[in-house]
Amino acid sequence: MNGDDTRTDAGASGGETRDDESRGDETRGDGGTRTATVRTTHADAGLVAAALAPDETDSMATRVDGDTIECVVERPTTGGLRSTVDDHVVNLHVADRLVERARTHLAADDGGRPSDTNTDTNTNT
Numbered sequence: 001m002n003g004d005d006t007r008t009d010a011g012a013s014g015g016e017t018r019d020d021e022s023r024g025d026e027t028r029g030d031g032g033t034r035t036a037t038v039r040t041t042h043a044d045a046g047l048v049a050a051a052l053a054p055d056e057t058d059s060m061a062t063r064v065d066g067d068t069i070e071c072v073v074e075r076p077t078t079g080g081l082r083s084t085v086d087d088h089v090v091n092l093h094v095a096d097r098l099v100e101r102a103r104t105h106l107a108a109d110d111g112g113r114p115s116d117t118n119t120d121t122n123t124n125t
Contacts, residue, residue: 038089042096049069
């Protein structure tokens with residue numbers, strides 16, 4: 001995310017926006033879900049989103065629009081929502097750092113630096 005914008009909007013679906021603390025982390029009786037939307041901007045949003053795809057669950061819907069990644073998470077419990085959003089944000093940070101480091105590495109290679117690839121195929125060493 002590297003200084004990029006991160007915004008999370010959370011609320012309950014079905015028009016209800018308050019969480020009754022007496023229910024704790026139990027599923028709400030009305031069958032509703034808790035929803036959070038995470039929007040982030042990245043230099044290469046498509047690549048960052050592709051890196052996140054293997055870790056996504058059925059409770060997540062992610063889309064890319066230009067330099068923005070939007071992930072909507074729906075979970076039946078507040079604790080589950082919090083855990084999923086926390087995991088997603090950590091994964092976003094890691095993916096974004098990897099993409100930035102790869103760009104830096106590729107830019108350095110363009111500057112005439114020798115390749116880090118070992119092209120020596122001699123196995124008699």
